[in-house]
Amino acid sequence: MKLGFRVWILVIVLFLALLVVAPWKTFDKGVLIKSVETNSTAFEQGFRQGQIITTIDGISIGSLEDYSEALQGKFILNQSQKMIFTLKDSEVIYFSDRVPEITVDKIPKTNLKLGLDLVGGSRALVKAQGVQLSQAQVSDLVDVTENRLNEFGLTDLKVRPVSDLEGNSFMLIEIAGATPADLESLISQQGKFEAKIGNQTVFVGGADRDIAFVCRGDPTCARVDIPQQIQGGYAAQFSFTITLTAEAAKRHAGVTNNLSISSSDPQYLSLPLDLYVDDNLQSTLQISKDLKGRVTTQISISGSGTGTTEEEAVKAAEEEMHKLQTILITGSLPYKLEIVKLDTISPVLGDEFTRVILVAGFLALVAASMVVFARYRKIKASLAMIFTSSSEIIIILGIAALIGWNLDLPSIAGILATIGTGFDDQIVILDEARRERFLSLKQRLKLAFAIILGAYFTVVVSMLPLLWAGAGLLKGFAFTTLIGITAGVFITRPAFSDMIRKMEEQTYF
Amino acid sequence: MEETKKISSEIGQSKERFGTKLARFHDKHYKLLLLIPAIILLFSFIYLGVFYSKTGDFIYRDISLTGGTTVTIYEKKPIDQVKDDLSGKLESPDVRGIYDLITREQKAFIIETKSDANTTRTVLEEYLGYTLNEENSSFEFTGASLSSSFFRQLVIAVILAFFFMAIVVFIMFRTFVPSTAIIISAFADILMTLVLFNLLGYKLSSAGIVAFLMLIGYSVDTDILLTNRVLKRHGESVNRKIWGAFKTGMTMTLTSILAVLFALIIVGSFSGILTQIFTILIIGLGFDMLNTWLTNVSIIKWYALRKEKNETRV
Numbered sequence: 001m002k003l004g005f006r007v008w009i010l011v012i013v014l015f016l017a018l019l020v021v022a023p024w025k026t027f028d029k030g031v032l033i034k035s036v037e038t039n040s041t042a043f044e045q046g047f048r049q050g051q052i053i054t055t056i057d058g059i060s061i062g063s064l065e066d067y068s069e070a071l072q073g074k075f076i077l078n079q080s081q082k083m084i085f086t087l088k089d090s091e092v093i094y095f096s097d098r099v100p101e102i103t104v105d106k107i108p109k110t111n112l113k114l115g116l117d118l119v120g121g122s123r124a125l126v127k128a129q130g131v132q133l134s135q136a137q138v139s140d141l142v143d144v145t146e147n148r149l150n151e152f153g154l155t156d157l158k159v160r161p162v163s164d165l166e167g168n169s170f171m172l173i174e175i176a177g178a179t180p181a182d183l184e185s186l187i188s189q190q191g192k193f194e195a196k197i198g199n200q201t202v203f204v205g206g207a208d209r210d211i212a213f214v215c216r217g218d219p220t221c222a223r224v225d226i227p228q229q230i231q232g233g234y235a236a237q238f239s240f241t242i243t244l245t246a247e248a249a250k251r252h253a254g255v256t257n258n259l260s261i262s263s264s265d266p267q268y269l270s271l272p273l274d275l276y277v278d279d280n281l282q283s284t285l286q287i288s289k290d291l292k293g294r295v296t297t298q299i300s301i302s303g304s305g306t307g308t309t310e311e312e313a314v315k316a317a318e319e320e321m322h323k324l325q326t327i328l329i330t331g332s333l334p335y336k337l338e339i340v341k342l343d344t345i346s347p348v349l350g351d352e353f354t355r356v357i358l359v360a361g362f363l364a365l366v367a368a369s370m371v372v373f374a375r376y377r378k379i380k381a382s383l384a385m386i387f388t389s390s391s392e393i394i395i396i397l398g399i400a401a402l403i404g405w406n407l408d409l410p411s412i413a414g415i416l417a418t419i420g421t422g423f424d425d426q427i428v429i430l431d432e433a434r435r436e437r438f439l440s441l442k443q444r445l446k447l448a449f450a451i452i453l454g455a456y457f458t459v460v461v462s463m464l465p466l467l468w469a470g471a472g473l474l475k476g477f478a479f480t481t482l483i484g485i486t487a488g489v490f491i492t493r494p495a496f497s498d499m500i501r502k503m504e505e506q507t508y509f
Numbered sequence: 510m511e512e513t514k515k516i517s518s519e520i521g522q523s524k525e526r527f528g529t530k531l532a533r534f535h536d537k538h539y540k541l542l543l544l545i546p547a548i549i550l551l552f553s554f555i556y557l558g559v560f561y562s563k564t565g566d567f568i569y570r571d572i573s574l575t576g577g578t579t580v581t582i583y584e585k586k587p588i589d590q591v592k593d594d595l596s597g598k599l600e601s602p603d604v605r606g607i608y609d610l611i612t613r614e615q616k617a618f619i620i621e622t623k624s625d626a627n628t629t630r631t632v633l634e635e636y637l638g639y640t641l642n643e644e645n646s647s648f649e650f651t652g653a654s655l656s657s658s659f660f661r662q663l664v665i666a667v668i669l670a671f672f673f674m675a676i677v678v679f680i681m682f683r684t685f686v687p688s689t690a691i692i693i694s695a696f697a698d699i700l701m702t703l704v705l706f707n708l709l710g711y712k713l714s715s716a717g718i719v720a721f722l723m724l725i726g727y728s729v730d731t732d733i734l735l736t737n738r739v740l741k742r743h744g745e746s747v748n749r750k751i752w753g754a755f756k757t758g759m760t761m762t763l764t765s766i767l768a769v770l771f772a773l774i775i776v777g778s779f780s781g782i783l784t785q786i787f788t789i790l791i792i793g794l795g796f797d798m799l800n801t802w803l804t805n806v807s808i809i810k811w812y813a814l815r816k817e818k819n820e821t822r823v
Binding site: 117120125127164165166168338339340341342343344345346347348349352353356357359360361363364365366367368370371372375409410412413416417419420421423424427428431435447450451454455457458459461462463464465466468469470471473474477481 | 581610626643645647649661663665667673676722723730731741757764769770772
C-alpha cells in the first residue's frame with residue numbers, strides 16, 4: 001500500500017523523536033560520571049563529566065554497588081595504586097594514592113528528564129522580604145545563590161528567576177536527588193557578616209570585601225574539638241580562621257589603638273571583637289592587650305553544635321562550620337530572603353510512581369480504543385487510532401527531551417489532555433469520512449479539519465494564561481498540552497486522516 | 510437466512526420508528542427540555558450564593574491554596590489513629606493513606622496541615638520517635654500569602670482562558686446566537702462541575718483549577734462539532750444533522766470519560782494531584798453531555814429552525 005505524504009511526515013517525525021528520547025539507553029551498562037573535581041588528579045588523568053565507566057580492572061560495572069565494591073579497600077594504605085577504568089569509548093589508567101575525585105550515578109534510562117515530583121529532590125521558591133526586586137536584582141540574587149550552593153558542594157541544581165501574573169518576582173531553586181539537611185538556612189540566610197568593636201564596624205564579610213581567605217578543609221586552621229558533656233547531651237566547639245585583607249587589618253588596628261586596657265581583666269582590651277552573622281552575635285573574641293594597635297590579619301571564628309550523642313554533636317558542629325564558611329566565602333545576599341515554598345520530595349516511591357503512571361496511560365489508551373472498536377467494528381481503524389495517539393505521546397516526549405524540559409506531574413496531566421483531544425479529533429475524522437453524502441471523501445475530511453482546527457484554537461488560547469500564572473509551577477501542563485495538540489493537529493491527525501482515506505477507498509468501491 | 514433478514518429489517522424498522530418517535534418528541538419539547546439545565550443552573554447559582562455567604566469563598570480550598578504543609582511518611586500506620594493522635598497538635602490535620610495498586614498494602618501515609626513545615630516536622634518527629642529525612646519522608650510547604658496569590662492568579666487564568674475561548678468561538682461562527690449558545694454551555698458546564706465538586710465535600714487544589722482549564726477545552730469541542738454540523742452543512746434536515754453530531758459527540762465524550770476513569774482507578778491513592786484532575790474531568794465531561802445535548806442543542810435547533818423558516822418566507 002502506498003503511504004500518503006502526511007503519513008511519511010509522521011513516520012519521519014516519529015523516528016526523530018525516538019532518536020532524541022533514546023529509550024535503548026535502558027540497556028546501557030555502567031555508571032555515569034556526574035562530576036569531576038576541578039584541578040584534581042582524576043581530572044588530570046582524563047576523567048570528564050558525562051563519561052560512562054563500564055569496567056574497572058576488568059571487572060564489569062553494572063551498578064553503583066559494583067562501583068563502590070571495586071574501589072573498596074584500594075586506597076587505605078596511602079600508597080599509590082594503578083587502576084584501569086574502561087570507559088565507553090576510551091580508557092583511563094588511573095594512578096594515585098587517593099580515591100578518584102569523581103561522583104558517579106546511575107545511567108539515565110532515556111534522555112527524558114523527570115520532574116522532582118517523580119524522582120525526588122527539592123525545590124524552593126524564594127522571595128525578597130518586604131521589597132519588590134527588579135529583573136536585574138533577581139538575576140544578581142540568582143548568581144550569588146548559585147555560587148553559594150556550588151561552593152557548598154551541590155552540583156546538580158538549577159537556579160532561575162521567575163515572575164508571575166501579579167508581577168511578583170521570585171527565585172526558583174531546583175535540586176535533583178539528595179537534599180542537604182540545612183538547605184533552608186543555606187538558601188534563606190542572608191549571610192551578612194560584620195565584625196564590630198563596641199558599635200563600630202571594623203570589617204564585613206564577602207570574598208571581594210574585607211575577607212581575603214577563609215580556611216576550610218585544613219585541620220590546622222579549621223577544626224572541631226572533642227565534644228563536652230552538657231545537660232541533655234553533648235556540645236562540640238568548632239573554630240576556623242579567616243584572613244583579612246591588608247586594608248581591613250589596618251582598619252582593625254586603628255580601632256584597637258583607641259581602646260584602653262580592660263579594668264576587670266588587665267590581660268585584655270576594654271572592648272571585645274563581636275562577630276555578627278545576620279545581626280546575630282556569632283562569637284565574641286577578647287582582644288589580648290598585646291594586640292593593641294597591631295595589624296592583625298588572622299581572626300578566629302568559633303561556634304558550636306549540639307547533639308544527644310558525641311557523634312551527633314561533632315556532625316552538627318561540622319555542618320554549622322561548613323555553612324558558615326560557605327557564607328563567608330560567597331558573601332552576603334543583598335536582601336533578606338523568605339522561602340515562600342519549599343518542597344523536599346523523597347525519591348523512595350519515584351520508580352513505582354512512574355510505573356503507575358505508565359500503566360494508567362496505557363489502560364486509558366486501551367479503554368478509549370475499545371469504545372471506538374465497539375462503535376465502528378473496524379480493527380484497522382482502531383489500531384490506527386492507538387498508533388496515532390501513541391505517536392503523539394512519543395512526539396511530545398521527543399520535544400521535551402530535545403529542549404531538556406522537566407516532565408513533572410502537571411506535564412503528565414498535559415500529555416493526558418492531549419491524548420483526550422486526540423481521540424476526540426480522530427472520532428470526528430472517522431465520522432466525517434463515513435458520512436455517505438454527495439461530497440467527495442477529500443472534501444469531507446476537509447470539513448472534519450474545520451471542526452478540529454476550531455477546537456484546537458480554543459484549547460490553545462485557553463492554555464496561554466497558565467504559562468504565566470502561579471510562578472510557572474503549573475507551566476508544564478500548558479506546555480505539554482500546547483506541544484501535543486499542535487503536533488496532533490499538524491502532523492499526526494492529518495496522517496490519521498490519510499490512513500482512514502486509504503482504508504475507506506479500499507473498502508468503498 | 511430469509512428469516513434473519515426479515516428480523517433485521519424489523520429491527521431496522523423499529524429503530525427507525527424509535528428515531529422518528531424521538532425526533533417527534535424532540536420537535537415538540539426541545540424548548541421545554543431547556544428547562545432542565547436552566548433549573549440546575551439556577552440551583553447552582555443559589556447554592557454558590559449560599560455557600561459564599563456561609564464560608565466567604567466559592568470552594569473549599571486545600572492547603573495548596575490556603576498555605577500549609579503536606580508530609581508523606583513512608584510507613585504503615587492506621588490512618589484514623591494518626592489523625593486522632595495529631596489533632597490538637599497540628600492545625601486541622603488531614604490524613605490519608607497510599608496503597609499498593611495490586612496488593613492494597615499500605616505504603617505510606619500523607620498528612621496535610623495548615624501548620625508550617627518546621628512546626629509540623631517537630632510535632633511529627635516527637636510523635637513518631639525518629640528523625641524525618643529524605644529516606645523516609647517528603648515535605649511540601651507553601652506559605653499562606655503565596656498560596657492566596659496563586660489562587661487569585663489561577664482564577665484569573667481560568668477567567669482569561671474562558672474569555673479567549675469565547676473570542677475564538679465568535680470569530681469561528683460569526684453569528685451571535687450559536688456562539689453564545691456554545692459559551693453558555695461551557696459556562697454551565699464549569700459552574701455545575703464546581704457545584705457538584707463542592708457538594709461532594711472535596712477540597713480544591715491548584716492542580717484542580719488546572720483541571721477546570723482542561724474542561725474548557727473538552728467541553729467546547731462537542732459544542733463546536735454540533736454547531737459546525739448544524740450551521741455549515743447543507744442538504745440535510747436539522748434533526749438529521751443533530752442526530753449525526755450527537756452520535757459523534759457521544760462517542761467522543763464517552764471515550765474520554767472511560768479513558769479518564771481507567772486512569773483514575775489506576776492512579777488511585779498514589780497522587781492527590783492526578784486524582785483530583787481526573788475526578789473533575791469525569792464530573793465535567795458528564796455535565797458536558799447534559800449541556801451540549803440539552804442546552805446547546807435546544808438553542809441551536811431553535812435558531813436553525815427559525816432561520817429556515819425566515820429563509821423559506823423570503
